[in-house]
Amino acid sequence: MEKKAKKMISLAVLAFLAACDSGRNANSNDVAVVDDEALRGSAADFIANAGDRVFFAFDKSNVSQEAEATLLRQAEWLKKHETRKVLIEGHCDERGTREYNLGLGERRADAAARFLIDHGISGDRVRTISYGKDRPIAAQGTPEEIYRMNRVTISVIEN
Amino acid sequence: MSIFSMKKIIFIACVVSSFFSDAAIVVNINKGIMKPVSIALNLFDSTNSVKDKFLKVIKNDLQSTYLFQAISEDAFMQPLRGVNELPKFPLWKAINAQYLANSEIKIEQNKMVVSLILYDVASEIKVGTISVSGDAKEWRKIAHLISNSIYERVTGEKGYFDTKILYVSVQKTYGRKTHRLAIMDQDGYDHKFLTDGRTIVLTPRFSPNGKEFSFFSYREKIVNGRRIPLSASVYRYDLMQKRTELIAQFKGMTYAPRYSPDGSLLIFSLSNYGSSSIYTFDLVTRRTTRLTRGRCIDTSPCYSPDGKYIVFNSDRGGTQQLYIMDADGANIRRLSFSKGRYATPVWSPRGDWIAFTKFGSEGFYIGIIHPDGTGERMLTSGNLVEGPTWSPNGRVVMFSHQDYSRKEKIFSVDITGYNKHEIATPNNAIDPEWSGKRGLF
Numbered sequence: 363m364e365k366k367a368k369k370m371i372s373l374a375v376l377a378f379l380a381a382c383d384s385g386r387n388a389n390s391n392d393v394a395v396v397d398d399e400a401l402r403g404s405a406a407d408f409i410a411n412a413g414d415r416v417f418f419a420f421d422k423s424n425v426s427q428e429a430e431a432t433l434l435r436q437a438e439w440l441k442k443h444e445t446r447k448v449l450i451e452g453h454c455d456e457r458g459t460r461e462y463n464l465g466l467g468e469r470r471a472d473a474a475a476r477f478l479i480d481h482g483i484s485g486d487r488v489r490t491i492s493y494g495k496d497r498p499i500a501a502q503g504t505p506e507e508i509y510r511m512n513r514v515t516i517s518v519i520e521n
Numbered sequence: 522m523s524i525f526s527m528k529k530i531i532f533i534a535c536v537v538s539s540f541f542s543d544a545a546i547v548v549n550i551n552k553g554i555m556k557p558v559s560i561a562l563n564l565f566d567s568t569n570s571v572k573d574k575f576l577k578v579i580k581n582d583l584q585s586t587y588l589f590q591a592i593s594e595d596a597f598m599q600p601l602r603g604v605n606e607l608p609k610f611p612l613w614k615a616i617n618a619q620y621l622a623n624s625e626i627k628i629e630q631n632k633m634v635v636s637l638i639l640y641d642v643a644s645e646i647k648v649g650t651i652s653v654s655g656d657a658k659e660w661r662k663i664a665h666l667i668s669n670s671i672y673e674r675v676t677g678e679k680g681y682f683d684t685k686i687l688y689v690s691v692q693k694t695y696g697r698k699t700h701r702l703a704i705m706d707q708d709g710y711d712h713k714f715l716t717d718g719r720t721i722v723l724t725p726r727f728s729p730n731g732k733e734f735s736f737f738s739y740r741e742k743i744v745n746g747r748r749i750p751l752s753a754s755v756y757r758y759d760l761m762q763k764r765t766e767l768i769a770q771f772k773g774m775t776y777a778p779r780y781s782p783d784g785s786l787l788i789f790s791l792s793n794y795g796s797s798s799i800y801t802f803d804l805v806t807r808r809t810t811r812l813t814r815g816r817c818i819d820t821s822p823c824y825s826p827d828g829k830y831i832v833f834n835s836d837r838g839g840t841q842q843l844y845i846m847d848a849d850g851a852n853i854r855r856l857s858f859s860k861g862r863y864a865t866p867v868w869s870p871r872g873d874w875i876a877f878t879k880f881g882s883e884g885f886y887i888g889i890i891h892p893d894g895t896g897e898r899m900l901t902s903g904n905l906v907e908g909p910t911w912s913p914n915g916r917v918v919m920f921s922h923q924d925y926s927r928k929e930k931i932f933s934v935d936i937t938g939y940n941k942h943e944i945a946t947p948n949n950a951i952d953p954e955w956s957g958k959r960g961l962f
Contacts, residue, residue, distance in 0.1 A: 459864035465797035465818035472795035
């Protein structure tokens, strides 16, 4: 019972981190894999076991090998939980112009969506949006932070 | 009563008499002016009720250009009591006045009449006479029209002191940015927020008649306390009725709106499946026309003032560059060729320049280039500067400026590259848009 509560807390923490858009790469490489029956198929489960974000190089929208690994886990997760849908948000760093970056964010979100669709996920379960450079992660502007702004976040949405 | 109500603007008329064409000093503002023209602003107000605040507006307008320096009234050796009193020029030369604006205010019932004679002191000649009348409650606007006239007589360029600035006010609360559309006079007065900050709003653009503007925003729903975006689109805001309207439903995101010079069309980007193309939407027939194609990002479209051409930003050649095409989308040719990325082209209201953002490893610039690709030069640089907008006379640009402490403010710079300064706003400010039409508010 106590163990279960601990897991719940860790999941809650993960969900919170994701919700604040902290820039953490919350995939199974750097967090404990949590398997809890009660939470299977939840948004928190998705974050913990599939990962909720992938990164891109400056002004690029091609899916890197690292991003592919995350997206593959997400595709597997979505196959297991057939009723779930995802929202894919494309973001860019601030070192660009606002309007172009809206287009670039859309292109990145589309690249992630296309990957999931190519890996067997129905297009009507995947929705994209671009925030360009106007939802940056909290940052001072270090190169590492700027890199982490070039991201697509993928989240399970409750219908 | 709303400031945008047309009813309020009844009497305002600006009558400028013919003036002597052999005025001695003509300020050439194509060159950087290092030394401003000194002007004595003499105002006679028999009621003494509005003089100080009226003069303050004119002084602030003229000095904000850095082309004028007003001489302190305390120095005047011959304070003039009305426009009929003739100046003794040696007394004005003695205080180094290059120009003397001798003016008087009359208020009868609620009507204000301001008369002004502008003298070139060195040549001892009358350069022009001006009379502006209007509702006394509109005294600030009347003062701006007087400033316009003085500026026009001295520089030969149109004044822009009775214009509005639209922009996006940004506030950071608990790490979250709140974006609100705001509008103010060009000198910062009459500041108003137009939206409540619930959703992101960006890139407001005036319609040519100044009665409405278009902008980019999101529609969201809140599910379990979380904002879920539903769409990202171009909207219109009616300044008279204070009403927001989605222009139309499209499959994909619409963004980067601007009006055609006749106000009949909106031009914008529509993005889906990873590409952004340029479209127009006819506001009357509601017909959509596609202008560009291809797997690239075509955005920030802007018409030439005659409506014949469109300048836009595209990465079709690999990185962001500027392109010009005919208004029907034909004959696309590249405009920018230097090293670096080019973005946000905006055609000057005079048609002679296109302002843009340029950036690369060495930083961000605001620059200008002639539509034929010649004359490219940078006006200013900064940690992050972007999104120029022109003054209606095409002599000044405003732009977004983020400094190294990440403070975001609107700045202004002359096309000479001189006179860069911050425009005061209550919060952080981005995406300035200068109203083109004067006198419509």
